[in-house]
Amino acid sequence: MKLVTSSNMQVGPLSGIWRCSYYFPSNTHNGDDASSYYVRLERTQDGFVLHSLPNAQSAYIQAHCTLDANLATGVWLENTAPQGEFQGKMYSGVFQVIISDDQKHMEGRWVGIGSDHGRQKIYEGAWEITYAGEVLKDLPEL
Amino acid sequence: MALTTNDILKFPGTWHCRYWYPNTKPGGREETSEYTVKIDRHDDGYVVHSIGSDVPEAHLEARFTVDGSLVTGTFMENSSPSGEWEGMTYKGAFQLIMNDEHTHMEGMWVAAGYNNGKPKVFTGHWELAQAAE
Numbered sequence: 001m002k003l004v005t006s007s008n009m010q011v012g013p014l015s016g017i018w019r020c021s022y023y024f025p026s027n028t029h030n031g032d033d034a035s036s037y038y039v040r041l042e043r044t045q046d047g048f049v050l051h052s053l054p055n056a057q058s059a060y061i062q063a064h065c066t067l068d069a070n071l072a073t074g075v076w077l078e079n080t081a082p083q084g085e086f087q088g089k090m091y092s093g094v095f096q097v098i099i100s101d102d103q104k105h106m107e108g109r110w111v112g113i114g115s116d117h118g119r120q121k122i123y124e125g126a127w128e129i130t131y132a133g134e135v136l137k138d139l140p141e142l
Numbered sequence: 143m144a145l146t147t148n149d150i151l152k153f154p155g156t157w158h159c160r161y162w163y164p165n166t167k168p169g170g171r172e173e174t175s176e177y178t179v180k181i182d183r184h185d186d187g188y189v190v191h192s193i194g195s196d197v198p199e200a201h202l203e204a205r206f207t208v209d210g211s212l213v214t215g216t217f218m219e220n221s222s223p224s225g226e227w228e229g230m231t232y233k234g235a236f237q238l239i240m241n242d243e244h245t246h247m248e249g250m251w252v253a254a255g256y257n258n259g260k261p262k263v264f265t266g267h268w269e270l271a272q273a274a275e
Contacts, residue, residue, distance in 0.1 A: 111252045
């Protein structure tokens, strides 16, 4: 099988704290807004699980994916902040990211459901997962 | 992958699967890839497999689950060994919205492709429509 990334990367433990950000079309201005979380990644046999760390907004994200060398393909689920712009709505979707050679950065896109004036619609945008540091207490607030 | 358990749905007959992708080669523009597929029940979800395509020796397989009107899954495409993409395998994921009659699904895919010789993740439009019972 000749995969597009033609990589034979062996992905390591992906330990530490990572910053996961995804970008979506803003409802309040031109361009994108970002949704960012500090997350941990846990390796599974054929991929990894991602889960956010507790934050002041009580928003959560989780995802899981399978790995084909440096290509991660998976599903995500977000519970937005109850007091935030999206009033605790739950969003879900899929994503794919390519892992950098130093395994500190992953970059790709997401696809997921949202609504446009009450009508269901599928959206897409950029998705990034970047190594942030070993422990949360040293990291700036998001 | 589904969030809730659905009734078992039937997707009989043959379906027309079409997706749009940016041709990343110089001077390229958006193109479509088309398959005739069947959809069968498998485990807690459904499998899609191509039985015909507009390009010889190209194959598409996909798996999805259904949550209400939301269809979520992954796919793998083997492009034609003799075609423009030289037998490259594309793997990706998709999410679609299904109509009330369960005869039409529409949404987007996400998958890696080439961009100036480097892999990059793209998205594009995707449609699955019942063609014949």
